[in-house]
Amino acid sequence: MRFILVDKILELIPGKMIRAVKRISGTEDFFADHFPGFPIVPGVLLTEMMAQAAGKCLDAERKSRGKAMLAKIISASFRDWVHPDQDAIIYADIRANQETFATSNCYIEIGSNKVCTAELLFAFLPYEKLVEGYVDEVLESYLAENP
């Protein structure tokens, strides 16, 4: 299972906000078990979607502090089910943005329905810890089209 849970960035202000989309096709492996006869996206994956989106917003600043890494789920609420064949629109507003940490308020909408929310805390991993040549293709694709 690949773990890229953001397909495309729709709007981005580096270090401040991001709006992105994840297409949920229904062919994802986890639906087989979660749950038979009632396929829904697990809350932990919805949280990871929000974390990945917020992380890209922070990484877009290109600061030397490193890559944003989820450190704590301060709070998370899951208000409605997310079913197959839906587009999850992911929003993240960066609340605090410091050298050693950042926090974000995030939510996901399906249509006009807010299905989940989260407050997240991020730490930063020095880029030299990642594999040489690591590239966030989703982020770089957006930045190339929106210089």
Add this chain to the structure above:
Amino acid sequence: MAQMTMSEALKWVADLFEEPLDNINPLTSREEIDAWDSLGTLSLLAGLDENFDIRLPIEQSSAFRTVGDILEVLRQHGQLMNQ
């Protein structure tokens, strides 16, 4: 945020570290609080920033040894009533 009393400040610290209030007093050491690790330090920095608009370098917060050190920062920034 209005100035806190000592009991309010101790509750804030207890909630931050998800520790029973009975376990928190100014002399409580970092080692006595399970959640006061590197993540706890980040949570502390974020909490001070968000709740009190206090921004500390991580080196200063990493040097804290007791709950009293946190209370002293709150006091220095006018967030804790003098007693």
